[in-house]
Amino acid sequence: SQQGEEDPQALSIQEGENATMNCSYKTSINNLQWYRQNSGRGLVHLILIRSNEREKHSGRLRVTLDTSKKSSSLLITASRAADTASYFCATDPGDKIIFGKGTRLHILP
Amino acid sequence: SQTIHQWPATLVQPVGSPLSLECTVEGTSNPNLYWYRQAAGRGLQLLFYSVGIGQISSEVPQNLSASRPQDRQFILSSKKLLLSDSGFYLCAWTFTSGNTIYFGEGSWLTVV
Numbered sequence: 001s002q003q004g005e006e007d008p009q010a011l012s013i014q015e016g017e018n019a020t021m022n023c024s025y026k027t028s029i030n031n032l033q034w035y036r037q038n039s040g041r042g043l044v045h046l047i048l049i050r051s052n053e054r055e056k057h058s059g060r061l062r063v064t065l066d067t068s069k070k071s072s073s074l075l076i077t078a079s080r081a082a083d084t085a086s087y088f089c090a091t092d093p094g095d096k097i098i099f100g101k102g103t104r105l106h107i108l109p
Numbered sequence: 110s111q112t113i114h115q116w117p118a119t120l121v122q123p124v125g126s127p128l129s130l131e132c133t134v135e136g137t138s139n140p141n142l143y144w145y146r147q148a149a150g151r152g153l154q155l156l157f158y159s160v161g162i163g164q165i166s167s168e169v170p171q172n173l174s175a176s177r178p179q180d181r182q183f184i185l186s187s188k189k190l191l192l193s194d195s196g197f198y199l200c201a202w203t204f205t206s207g208n209t210i211y212f213g214e215g216s217w218l219t220v221v
Contacts, residue, residue, distance in 0.1 A: 031208075033209065033210070035210075040197070040215075040217075041214065041215065042199055042212035042213055042214045042215050043153075043199070043201075043210075043212045044212075045209045045210070045211070048208075048209060088152065088153065090210065095141060095158060095160050095166070096155060096158055096166075096168070097143060097155070097158075097201075097203070097210050098155060099145070099152055099153040099155075100152055101151060101152030102151075102152050104150075
């Protein structure tokens with residue numbers, strides 16, 4: 001079953017603009033993580049935010065978490081062509097790690 | 110440091126043939142292990158996970174099975190493949206649940 005749902009499903013922006021992706025989930029979690037996937041490759045970990053945290057930064061990435069709304073957002077600032085990829089949120093209900101369907105981000109030159 | 114190896118990278122199999130995908134983790138002990146499937150352009154579907162040797166939890170009833178014969182080895186199998194089994198299969202591991210999950214490079218399976 002899908003735990004996380006990202007939106008939008010696809011996003012195209014100009015290079016240099018900021019990109020925001022959202023994730024909603026259904027059950028209680030310990031942590032929420034964001035991953036990136038380049039086409040046809042494995043997923044790469046971007047950032048983990050714990051359930052008692054509200055915001056976290058890593059370089060050009062900013063993640064927020066609202067456990068009352070069961071939602072998270074990923075902001076990529078000053079986007080670059082190399083940011084073109086699919087982005088997934090992952091949650092951990094118990095020992096499982098469940099991924100959403102992802103947001104396909106395309107950075108236009 | 111820890112590494113994860115998954116093979117084969119690609120395979121083309123006829124309908125009704127068996128399948129075996131293998132995954133091993135090095136540099137750690139007693140990892141949580143996961144098998145995911147990703148259809149083209151879609152999200153990741155959790156197929157199986159294991160928190161210890163011989164402990165397998167199945168998420169999706171289908172003609173696939175998983176085994177963990179050794180602490181750091183996770184195998185995905187099928188006795189008879191279906192066309193719908195085609196996809197990108199990813200093995201992954203974590204130290205414990207709730208920690209960063211690390212992925213192998215994946216296996217592309219095409220059933221013809």
